[in-house]
Amino acid sequence: AALRESFVQKAHKQNQRVVNLQxxxxxxVAILGAAGGIGQPLALLVKMSPLVSALHLYDIANVKGVxxxxxxxxxxxxxxxxxxxxxLADSLKGVDVVVIPAGVPxxxxxxxxxxFNINASIxxxxxxxxxxxxxxxxxxxxxxxxxxxxxIAAEVLRQKGVYDPKKLFxxxxxxxxxxxxxxAQKKNLKLIDVDVPVIxxxxxxxxxxxxxxxxxxxxxxxxxxxxxxxxIQNAGTEVVEAKAGAGSATLSMAYAxxxxxxxxxxxxxxxxxxYECAYVQSELTELPYFASRIKLGRKxxxxxxxxxLQGLTEYEEKALEALKPELKxxxxxxxxxxxxxx
Ligand code: NAI
Numbered sequence: 001a002a003l004r005e006s007f008v009q010k011a012h013k014q015n016q017r018v019v020n021l022q023x024x025x026x027x028x029v030a031i032l033g034a035a036g037g038i039g040q041p042l043a044l045l046v047k048m049s050p051l052v053s054a055l056h057l058y059d060i061a062n063v064k065g066v067x068x069x070x071x072x073x074x075x076x077x078x079x080x081x082x083x084x085x086x087x088l089a090d091s092l093k094g095v096d097v098v099v100i101p102a103g104v105p106x107x108x109x110x111x112x113x114x115x116f117n118i119n120a121s122i123x124x125x126x127x128x129x130x131x132x133x134x135x136x137x138x139x140x141x142x143x144x145x146x147x148x149x150x151x152i153a154a155e156v157l158r159q160k161g162v163y164d165p166k167k168l169f170x171x172x173x174x175x176x177x178x179x180x181x182x183x184a185q186k187k188n189l190k191l192i193d194v195d196v197p198v199i200x201x202x203x204x205x206x207x208x209x210x211x212x213x214x215x216x217x218x219x220x221x222x223x224x225x226x227x228x229x230x231x232i233q234n235a236g237t238e239v240v241e242a243k244a245g246a247g248s249a250t251l252s253m254a255y256a257x258x259x260x261x262x263x264x265x266x267x268x269x270x271x272x273x274x275y276e277c278a279y280v281q282s283e284l285t286e287l288p289y290f291a292s293r294i295k296l297g298r299k300x301x302x303x304x305x306x307x308x309l310q311g312l313t314e315y316e317e318k319a320l321e322a323l324k325p326e327l328k329x330x331x332x333x334x335x336x337x338x339x340x341x342x
Contacts, residue, residue: 006295025269026053032126035059035066037250043070045258051265052077058091059325060084072148092133097264098148100126104145105248112145112203120337123149127156129158135162138264146170146202148334150279150289166300170279172202172291173256178235178332179209182228187218197308199292206323207233212313225315288329
């Protein structure tokens, strides 16, 4: 018995060292679509954040079990579950950051735009509830096609009279995560040091990694630029094909989304040095929405980093011009959908 006691005590002490039981801040985060392929691992990663005091998990089904399971992790945040439309409003009250991975993912052969018909309506409904219940929250849109769902969200918020362009973000972090990984592998660099800005949008050729702006500074041959750019643009499809009908990226997406959540919480907490890429309302180009590096602050988007677009290579200039028509039409499709439904 004495042996067992000392083992238990030792384990308990170790556990206290590993897990910080004291919250460092008390932000509330809601995940809409929390029982899904992205939602579950994202909820787990957010549950590990010392900046979160409450985690609200909403889905149309299966969320009770996810919440019960997660609630046993001895990290600071309290986990609450909300199921179905009647509990949607409550899931959003008092929330600082809302993350939306609700909707259907791609199957092999599908483009992100093929998801429009289903996901546009889902995003519209969820954003209406966000507008009514937590209009001041940071809103992170993951549901595809992001190039269209962000304009839809903006229109819905505008119709409700609560649109703050500084607080609406299309999550493109996964494109940056992929670019960093692939460049580090190709150039044998330490992963932790590599940072590649990715601009444009979040589908096919609208995803434009600015390899010439990679930090630390590295040089690429023309072939390497071509190969890396295409791989980063098609990385989502690589996963869709490997999963062969079972969905699209979920684990790497959850990792990327958790990074964007953590960055947002750090900014809300007063950290003055938070930069991420995101798809936002923008005047960087003639398009009304555009992904680029941004600085985050307490009130959301604090600055768009325009210097990334100066001194582009000829390849990048051409790719930038080439992506504009597709991005423009995806934006217009989103705006038209939201205006027709109004
Ligand atoms: P999934 O099908 O595994 O999960 C989606 C979840 O949304 C399900 O739990 C479902 O019940 C829920 N849902 C459906 N309608 C809802 C509604 N009206 N309200 C609340 N929840 C609802 O799909 P997965 O793999 O999690 O993907 C979700 C979305 O994320 C897809 O649209 C996918 O294309 C997108 N995605 C975006 C990426 C990005 O980089 N922005 C990367 C990967 C996926």
